[in-house]
Amino acid sequence: MLVEIFPDYETLSERAYELVATLIRRKPNCVLGFATGSTPLGLYRRLVEGYRRGELDFSKVVTFNLDEYVGLPPSHPQSYHHFMWANLFQHININPSNVHLPNGMVDDIEAHCDWYEEQIRRVDGIDLQILGIGPNGHLAFNEPGSSLGSRTRIKTLSRATRRANARFFGSEEAVPRHAITMGIGTIMEARRLLLLASGRAKARAVRAMLEGPISAMVSATIVQLHRYAHVLLDAEAASELAYNHHDGISEPFDVH
Ligand code: PGA
Numbered sequence: 414m415l416v417e418i419f420p421d422y423e424t425l426s427e428r429a430y431e432l433v434a435t436l437i438r439r440k441p442n443c444v445l446g447f448a449t450g451s452t453p454l455g456l457y458r459r460l461v462e463g464y465r466r467g468e469l470d471f472s473k474v475v476t477f478n479l480d481e482y483v484g485l486p487p488s489h490p491q492s493y494h495h496f497m498w499a500n501l502f503q504h505i506n507i508n509p510s511n512v513h514l515p516n517g518m519v520d521d522i523e524a525h526c527d528w529y530e531e532q533i534r535r536v537d538g539i540d541l542q543i544l545g546i547g548p549n550g551h552l553a554f555n556e557p558g559s560s561l562g563s564r565t566r567i568k569t570l571s572r573a574t575r576r577a578n579a580r581f582f583g584s585e586e587a588v589p590r591h592a593i594t595m596g597i598g599t600i601m602e603a604r605r606l607l608l609l610a611s612g613r614a615k616a617r618a619v620r621a622m623l624e625g626p627i628s629a630m631v632s633a634t635i636v637q638l639h640r641y642a643h644v645l646l647d648a649e650a651a652s653e654l655a656y657n658h659h660d661g662i663s664e665p666f667d668v669h
Contacts, residue, residue, distance in 0.1 A: 414636065416623065416644045418651045422611045425647045426455025429543075429609055432643070434463055436541055442473040444533075446542030446600075447501070448553070449478065449493045452609045453543055454500060461504040471507040475536050477529075478514040479544070479553035480594035483567060485517050491581050492517065515565065515593035526565040526593060533599070542603035546610050549573045550618040550631035554594035557630045563596030597635050605641040608633070610650040619646060620653040 419425040433456065436443050447453070463469040478493055487494035494514050502512060513532055519525040533539060544552055549571060555563065556571040569591055570578075579585040600606070610619050622633040623644065636642040651657060 414623065414639075414642045414644060416646065418646050418648060418657070420648055422455060422647050425609060425611060425645050426459060428645055429453070429456040429607065430459035430463065432607060433460065433541065433543070434469060437469055437471070437474060440540065441470060442475065443540045444475045444477065444536050444538065446539040446544075446595075446603055447476050447478050447497060448543045448545050449480070449496045450545045452545040452611055456543070456609070457501040460501060464505040469505070471505045473511075474507060475511040476502075476507070476513060477533055477539060477595075479542075479600070480592050481515040481517045482589040483517040483522070483591035483593060484589050487514075487516070487518075517589075517593055522567050522593060526567070529565045529593075529595075530599065533602075539603040541605045541607055542600055544600070544606055544608040544633075544636075546608060546615060546618050546622060546633045547574060548577055548614050548618055550621050550633045552597065552600060552632045552635070554592040555597050555600075555632040557632070559597060559629060559632050561627075561629050561632070561635055562598045564599050565593065565595050567591055568594050597632055601635060601639055606636055606639050606643065608636060608642065608644045610644070611647045613649045613652065615650045616653040619644075619650050620655070624655055 417428065419428060464471065478497060481493045485492040489495060515529055516525060549557060554568050554570060556568055556574060575585050575588040578588050582588045618633065621631045622636060625631060625634055627634045627637055
Protein backbone atom coordinates (compact mmCIF):
# COMPACT_ATOMS: atom_id res chain seq x y z
CA MET A 414 0.00 0.00 0.00
CA LEU A 415 1.13 3.50 -0.70
CA VAL A 416 -0.04 5.79 2.10
CA GLU A 417 0.42 9.54 1.90
CA ILE A 418 -0.49 11.90 4.72
CA PHE A 419 -1.32 15.54 4.09
CA PRO A 420 -1.72 18.42 6.54
CA ASP A 421 -5.31 19.07 5.55
CA TYR A 422 -8.23 18.24 3.27
CA GLU A 423 -7.29 20.77 0.58
CA THR A 424 -3.78 19.41 0.03
CA LEU A 425 -5.18 15.87 0.05
CA SER A 426 -7.72 16.86 -2.62
CA GLU A 427 -5.00 18.54 -4.68
CA ARG A 428 -2.98 15.32 -4.66
CA ALA A 429 -6.04 13.27 -5.63
CA TYR A 430 -6.60 15.67 -8.53
CA GLU A 431 -3.01 15.33 -9.70
CA LEU A 432 -3.32 11.53 -9.78
CA VAL A 433 -6.68 11.42 -11.56
CA ALA A 434 -5.73 14.18 -14.02
CA THR A 435 -2.51 12.35 -14.90
CA LEU A 436 -4.45 9.21 -15.70
CA ILE A 437 -6.97 11.07 -17.88
CA ARG A 438 -4.17 12.75 -19.84
CA ARG A 439 -2.24 9.52 -20.33
CA LYS A 440 -5.29 7.42 -21.14
CA PRO A 441 -8.11 9.62 -22.49
CA ASN A 442 -10.49 6.64 -22.68
CA CYS A 443 -9.77 5.49 -19.13
CA VAL A 444 -12.43 3.86 -16.98
CA LEU A 445 -12.88 5.68 -13.67
CA GLY A 446 -14.77 4.38 -10.67
CA PHE A 447 -16.39 7.22 -8.78
CA ALA A 448 -17.62 7.47 -5.20
CA THR A 449 -20.15 9.77 -3.57
CA GLY A 450 -20.04 11.35 -0.11
CA SER A 451 -18.38 14.47 1.24
CA THR A 452 -14.81 13.28 0.89
CA PRO A 453 -14.35 13.29 -2.91
CA LEU A 454 -16.01 16.71 -3.34
CA GLY A 455 -12.67 18.56 -3.26
CA LEU A 456 -11.42 16.28 -6.02
CA TYR A 457 -14.57 16.75 -8.10
CA ARG A 458 -14.38 20.52 -7.77
CA ARG A 459 -10.81 20.41 -9.04
CA LEU A 460 -11.76 18.13 -11.94
CA VAL A 461 -14.38 20.70 -12.98
CA GLU A 462 -11.81 23.51 -12.69
CA GLY A 463 -9.26 21.48 -14.68
CA TYR A 464 -11.83 20.99 -17.42
CA ARG A 465 -12.69 24.71 -17.46
CA ARG A 466 -9.01 25.60 -17.75
CA GLY A 467 -8.83 23.32 -20.78
CA GLU A 468 -6.50 20.84 -19.06
CA LEU A 469 -8.84 17.88 -19.13
CA ASP A 470 -10.99 16.24 -21.77
CA PHE A 471 -13.63 13.81 -20.50
CA SER A 472 -15.19 13.04 -23.88
CA LYS A 473 -13.86 9.48 -23.95
CA VAL A 474 -13.76 8.80 -20.21
CA VAL A 475 -16.05 6.00 -18.99
CA THR A 476 -17.35 6.03 -15.41
CA PHE A 477 -18.91 3.58 -12.99
CA ASN A 478 -20.23 4.61 -9.60
CA LEU A 479 -20.00 2.39 -6.58
CA ASP A 480 -23.56 2.46 -5.33
CA GLU A 481 -27.07 3.88 -5.27
CA TYR A 482 -29.95 3.90 -2.81
CA VAL A 483 -32.84 1.54 -3.54
CA GLY A 484 -36.12 3.35 -4.05
CA LEU A 485 -34.79 6.80 -4.94
CA PRO A 486 -35.41 7.95 -8.52
CA PRO A 487 -32.41 9.55 -10.30
CA SER A 488 -34.07 12.95 -9.94
CA HIS A 489 -34.26 12.69 -6.13
CA PRO A 490 -31.89 15.29 -4.61
CA GLN A 491 -30.31 12.65 -2.36
CA SER A 492 -29.88 10.02 -5.06
CA TYR A 493 -26.31 9.34 -6.06
CA HIS A 494 -27.30 9.96 -9.69
CA HIS A 495 -28.25 13.46 -8.71
CA PHE A 496 -25.12 13.90 -6.61
CA MET A 497 -22.82 12.94 -9.48
CA TRP A 498 -24.54 15.12 -12.06
CA ALA A 499 -24.79 18.11 -9.72
CA ASN A 500 -21.21 17.91 -8.45
CA LEU A 501 -19.34 16.70 -11.51
CA PHE A 502 -20.94 15.39 -14.69
CA GLN A 503 -23.04 18.39 -15.65
CA HIS A 504 -19.98 20.64 -15.48
CA ILE A 505 -17.68 18.61 -17.76
CA ASN A 506 -17.82 17.21 -21.29
CA ILE A 507 -18.58 13.64 -20.29
CA ASN A 508 -20.64 11.63 -22.76
CA PRO A 509 -23.82 10.65 -20.84
CA SER A 510 -23.77 7.22 -22.45
CA ASN A 511 -20.37 6.61 -20.82
CA VAL A 512 -21.77 7.24 -17.32
CA HIS A 513 -22.90 4.24 -15.28
CA LEU A 514 -24.61 4.13 -11.90
CA PRO A 515 -26.74 1.38 -10.44
CA ASN A 516 -30.44 2.12 -10.79
CA GLY A 517 -32.26 1.90 -7.47
CA MET A 518 -35.68 1.86 -9.13
CA VAL A 519 -35.49 -1.38 -11.16
CA ASP A 520 -37.93 -4.23 -10.48
CA ASP A 521 -35.45 -7.03 -10.94
CA ILE A 522 -32.50 -5.94 -8.82
CA GLU A 523 -30.57 -9.18 -9.24
CA ALA A 524 -30.69 -9.02 -13.03
CA HIS A 525 -29.72 -5.35 -12.89
CA CYS A 526 -26.69 -6.13 -10.70
CA ASP A 527 -25.57 -8.82 -13.16
CA TRP A 528 -26.00 -6.32 -15.98
CA TYR A 529 -23.90 -3.75 -14.11
CA GLU A 530 -21.07 -6.22 -13.66
CA GLU A 531 -21.31 -7.12 -17.34
CA GLN A 532 -20.95 -3.43 -18.30
CA ILE A 533 -17.74 -3.22 -16.28
CA ARG A 534 -16.39 -6.34 -17.98
CA ARG A 535 -17.32 -5.04 -21.44
CA VAL A 536 -14.93 -2.08 -21.06
CA ASP A 537 -12.18 -4.34 -19.73
CA GLY A 538 -12.57 -3.29 -16.10
CA ILE A 539 -11.97 -0.17 -14.05
CA ASP A 540 -8.57 1.52 -14.31
CA LEU A 541 -8.82 3.58 -11.14
CA GLN A 542 -11.46 3.26 -8.45
CA ILE A 543 -11.90 6.22 -6.13
CA LEU A 544 -13.06 5.22 -2.67
CA GLY A 545 -14.05 6.76 0.63
CA ILE A 546 -14.34 4.87 3.90
CA GLY A 547 -17.27 4.91 6.31
CA PRO A 548 -16.75 5.59 10.01
CA ASN A 549 -17.66 1.89 10.44
CA GLY A 550 -14.97 0.86 7.96
CA HIS A 551 -17.28 0.12 5.05
CA LEU A 552 -16.22 0.44 1.41
CA ALA A 553 -19.10 1.65 -0.75
CA PHE A 554 -22.16 0.13 0.98
CA ASN A 555 -20.38 -3.09 1.89
CA GLU A 556 -21.47 -2.99 5.48
CA PRO A 557 -19.85 -5.01 8.31
CA GLY A 558 -20.26 -8.70 7.56
CA SER A 559 -20.15 -8.30 3.77
CA SER A 560 -18.53 -11.21 2.02
CA LEU A 561 -15.02 -10.26 0.94
CA GLY A 562 -15.72 -11.94 -2.40
CA SER A 563 -19.06 -10.20 -2.94
CA ARG A 564 -20.26 -8.83 -6.28
CA THR A 565 -22.72 -6.04 -7.09
CA ARG A 566 -25.89 -6.74 -5.12
CA ILE A 567 -28.47 -5.28 -2.75
CA LYS A 568 -27.38 -4.61 0.84
CA THR A 569 -29.30 -3.58 3.93
CA LEU A 570 -27.76 -0.42 5.35
CA SER A 571 -26.45 -0.62 8.89
CA ARG A 572 -27.80 1.58 11.65
CA ALA A 573 -24.44 3.38 11.80
CA THR A 574 -24.55 4.24 8.11
CA ARG A 575 -28.14 5.43 8.23
CA ARG A 576 -27.25 7.59 11.22
CA ALA A 577 -24.16 8.99 9.43
CA ASN A 578 -26.25 9.84 6.34
CA ALA A 579 -29.24 11.24 8.25
CA ARG A 580 -27.66 14.69 7.85
CA PHE A 581 -28.62 14.64 4.18
CA PHE A 582 -32.18 13.40 4.69
CA GLY A 583 -33.25 15.40 7.73
CA SER A 584 -33.74 12.29 9.88
CA GLU A 585 -32.47 8.74 10.21
CA GLU A 586 -35.97 7.43 9.43
CA ALA A 587 -35.91 9.11 6.02
CA VAL A 588 -32.68 7.37 4.95
CA PRO A 589 -33.41 4.44 2.61
CA ARG A 590 -32.93 1.01 4.15
CA HIS A 591 -31.29 -0.63 1.16
CA ALA A 592 -28.75 0.15 -1.49
CA ILE A 593 -27.26 -1.48 -4.56
CA THR A 594 -23.50 -1.59 -4.20
CA MET A 595 -20.53 -2.96 -6.04
CA GLY A 596 -19.20 -5.87 -4.03
CA ILE A 597 -15.80 -6.12 -2.42
CA GLY A 598 -14.81 -8.60 -5.14
CA THR A 599 -15.90 -6.11 -7.80
CA ILE A 600 -13.91 -3.27 -6.22
CA MET A 601 -10.82 -5.45 -5.83
CA GLU A 602 -10.75 -6.09 -9.59
CA ALA A 603 -10.10 -2.41 -10.33
CA ARG A 604 -6.52 -2.05 -11.51
CA ARG A 605 -5.82 0.70 -9.01
CA LEU A 606 -7.56 1.93 -5.89
CA LEU A 607 -7.39 5.52 -4.67
CA LEU A 608 -8.89 5.78 -1.21
CA LEU A 609 -9.41 9.18 0.43
CA ALA A 610 -10.11 9.77 4.11
CA SER A 611 -10.34 13.06 5.97
CA GLY A 612 -11.16 14.09 9.51
CA ARG A 613 -11.08 12.66 13.02
CA ALA A 614 -14.31 10.75 12.56
CA LYS A 615 -12.44 8.44 10.17
CA ALA A 616 -9.32 7.92 12.30
CA ARG A 617 -10.40 4.63 13.92
CA ALA A 618 -11.65 3.16 10.65
CA VAL A 619 -8.40 4.20 8.95
CA ARG A 620 -6.35 2.54 11.65
CA ALA A 621 -8.38 -0.66 11.32
CA MET A 622 -8.05 -0.56 7.55
CA LEU A 623 -4.27 -0.12 7.48
CA GLU A 624 -3.11 -1.80 10.66
CA GLY A 625 -5.84 -4.21 11.67
CA PRO A 626 -6.41 -7.81 10.62
CA ILE A 627 -8.31 -8.38 7.38
CA SER A 628 -11.91 -8.97 8.33
CA ALA A 629 -15.35 -8.99 6.75
CA MET A 630 -16.43 -6.87 9.72
CA VAL A 631 -14.31 -4.00 8.39
CA SER A 632 -14.59 -4.33 4.64
CA ALA A 633 -11.98 -1.63 3.93
CA THR A 634 -9.27 -3.92 5.38
CA ILE A 635 -9.38 -5.79 2.06
CA VAL A 636 -7.30 -3.00 0.49
CA GLN A 637 -4.32 -4.65 2.23
CA LEU A 638 -4.60 -7.38 -0.40
CA HIS A 639 -4.75 -5.07 -3.41
CA ARG A 640 -1.60 -4.71 -5.48
CA TYR A 641 -2.03 -0.99 -6.14
CA ALA A 642 -3.89 0.57 -3.25
CA HIS A 643 -3.05 4.23 -2.84
CA VAL A 644 -4.39 5.82 0.34
CA LEU A 645 -4.50 9.60 0.85
CA LEU A 646 -5.13 10.78 4.40
CA ASP A 647 -5.20 14.12 6.11
CA ALA A 648 -3.47 14.46 9.47
CA GLU A 649 -6.69 13.97 11.44
CA ALA A 650 -7.67 10.79 9.61
CA ALA A 651 -4.11 9.50 10.19
CA SER A 652 -4.05 10.52 13.85
CA GLU A 653 -4.65 7.04 15.30
CA LEU A 654 -2.10 5.18 13.20
CA ALA A 655 0.60 3.47 15.21
CA TYR A 656 2.89 3.34 12.19
CA ASN A 657 2.78 6.90 11.01
CA HIS A 658 4.14 7.17 7.51
CA HIS A 659 5.05 10.84 7.73
CA ASP A 660 8.54 10.52 6.34
CA GLY A 661 9.81 8.46 3.49
CA ILE A 662 6.90 8.91 1.12
CA SER A 663 7.55 6.70 -1.85
CA GLU A 664 7.00 7.57 -5.46
CA PRO A 665 3.45 7.26 -6.75
CA PHE A 666 2.68 4.34 -9.02
CA ASP A 667 3.29 4.83 -12.68
CA VAL A 668 -0.13 5.31 -14.20
CA HIS A 669 -0.53 3.93 -17.69
P1 PGA B 1 -18.15 10.53 3.42
O1 PGA B 1 -18.69 9.03 3.20
O2 PGA B 1 -17.16 10.78 2.31
O3 PGA B 1 -19.36 11.39 3.30
O4 PGA B 1 -17.52 10.57 4.76
C1 PGA B 1 -17.79 7.98 3.01
C2 PGA B 1 -18.49 6.64 3.17
O5 PGA B 1 -19.41 6.49 3.98
O6 PGA B 1 -18.06 5.68 2.48
